[in-house]
Amino acid sequence: MSTIKPPAEAEHAVRVKAVFDDIRTTRNTDFVNNFWRYLAFDAELLEQTWGEVKTVMATPSALDPLTKEMLYLAVSVSNACSYCVHSHTASAKAKGMTEAQHADLLRVVSLAAKTNQLLNALQVPVDATFDEEQ
Amino acid sequence: MSTIKPPAEAEHAVRVKAVFDDIRTTRNTDFVNNFWRYLAFDAELLEQTWGEVKTVMATPSALDPLTKEMLYLAVSVSNACSYCVHSHTASAKAKGMTEAQHADLLRVVSLAAKTNQLLNALQVPVDATFDEEQ
């Protein structure tokens, strides 16, 4: 049950086909997952979103691909986004995340949520030494 | 302005002193940050929390210390915990996070929040291929 009707023949539209083709080339697979198929209801939103995801996630940068994918997953868990948790867990595994690393990620993410609550509850003043502007 | 009064002479209490000493030894520094100083209002909560942080963050595991610290930071940003963002940014830098890696982390975390909202708004069905139980 989605809130928009995904285009039936999305790739008949030139701009949509161009994005899907680029997804397939970039990821080296024929599979295009539902997020992109539904987002195709608005070609501009599809192009802009894929463009940004490709730039941030599929371009070599200061962090390696698996670390970036695990950060993406950690945020998705925090935001309670079911689809995102599924897709980024799958992506992290595809990029080499082992079961032990997955369990480790869960330990860190859930511990962070726990101490975040303690700090939000105690309203502890930030130590002066943490201020980058001093 | 905090919601509890931190103990004035926290280390006069044996259990508190033991935790503070362990923090100093584990981190190889004399500095004990405010979170622990305020949490000392309840010795058991202090012991349990430090014990878990030490086990998860300071014990060798499947993920390296910097990756774990960046995951902790990503979750803290998502939960809008000001103190946590300050302390874990400082910790990540202390463990070697460069300015370029910091910027990269920000790019991933903010992009994840963006696409999380798109998926929460579109309510796209999860692709069958993402199901680990099939």
Added chain:
Amino acid sequence: MSTIKPPAEAEHAVRVKAVFDDIRTTRNTDFVNNFWRYLAFDAELLEQTWGEVKTVMATPSALDPLTKEMLYLAVSVSNACSYCVHSHTASAKAKGMTEAQHADLLRVVSLAAKTNQLLNALQVPVDATFDEEQ
């Protein structure tokens, strides 16, 4: 799968029937959606909630009905409430939201979530000019 059992013959209860009738009259439709049917397990909660929704959303005020419905939808997306996203997307469309406006709303909501994370991560001081109390 809900956490409460919705009353089988809800409208046999006078207070529930009065609310359902008012929903039908106010919205000019026979359809009463599940939220109200389940909330009927507690007549007072049903009355109070519908009363407030009617006052805020169905009474002429400083903002027009479609703008209010889109604000409601934006918050529902941010709070990851699946039912709410579905019902308020439907309501916004019923009040005239076009597909282009829907896409525009998604662009703004997802961009806001993105820059919210950047600010939560950078902890930038608020500019003095933004203070209404000066």
Added chain:
Amino acid sequence: MSTIKPPAEAEHAVRVKAVFDDIRTTRNTDFVNNFWRYLAFDAELLEQTWGEVKTVMATPSALDPLTKEMLYLAVSVSNACSYCVHSHTASAKAKGMTEAQHADLLRVVSLAAKTNQLLNALQVPVDATFDEEQ
């Protein structure tokens, strides 16, 4: 207290100066608020973020500028981003939001948060009629 040190003479850098100049031209003011001054620690992040904000918020689109600004504000409130709430309340006022509209926005946003919690608590099944895919 921020987590990065904002560049002292940010506009000595060509890329940063180009963005600041574009902000001034687009907004027709000399004032550049702190978000951009701090984000200047990474020229690419600054360019990408401003580029997207300008495209979404300062380009004519299906929704009018004030509606977009109020949606931005509603999301910022939901995400508890203090800086964002301040800056987007100021922007909405600058774009004509009256005090009565501000109060109306607060009524809708807070009511949405309230019913979001009721639905998250009751786990009510989504009505079939809300499904755009049927």
Added chain:
Amino acid sequence: MSTIKPPAEAEHAVRVKAVFDDIRTTRNTDFVNNFWRYLAFDAELLEQTWGEVKTVMATPSALDPLTKEMLYLAVSVSNACSYCVHSHTASAKAKGMTEAQHADLLRVVSLAAKTNQLLNALQVPVDATFDEEQ
């Protein structure tokens, strides 16, 4: 730094004075905290909000006053609302919350946040026995 200017002589307005007087009577104190003083910028919003808070929190109901106050505090912590955490911690203490109960509340709230993340990450199917509709 607030986003609205609180009325200078709020109680010169009849509707505002009536609410402030009722707050003083209901709470048996002369003190009116800032939330109400700022909310007074819109008399209707002030009246509606105080009316609901009084009904839910200050009227005898199925849960005792301290339990309700602690639930309010738990939600405020989860939503990272700094003002709310301060005011509801103070209220809970005024209603008898001991330091040991405060620490216990923190243990439960932070543990809940932790396991919430684990479940959001694992996407475990809900057990059939938890369904109230069977």
Added chain:
Amino acid sequence: MSTIKPPAEAEHAVRVKAVFDDIRTTRNTDFVNNFWRYLAFDAELLEQTWGEVKTVMATPSALDPLTKEMLYLAVSVSNACSYCVHSHTASAKAKGMTEAQHADLLRVVSLAAKTNQLLNALQVPVDATFDEEQ
């Protein structure tokens, strides 16, 4: 659809069986709910999590078992964790939560979310009297 494959014969593993047996003994039932069955994919995570849940929730402490369960439920609602809302509503009912108390909890939790948004939107300064450190 989960993101990990639950172990087929979980209790063939000694550490997993020990935890499951302790769950059954502590709760005086043969039923082990899905959370634990899935978490069994990592024995250490299972042991640590159950150990903490048992200590906090099943050990006599300053707050009574039902109050703790309702606090757990309130946080789960705020974090939009569907599984958690189902399991902790069931637990609260098993510990004696009446339908009237359930409705009361919903009133408090949803009102808190509402006023949290108002405060996040108004950015009201915290009253000096709420500061425990003065």
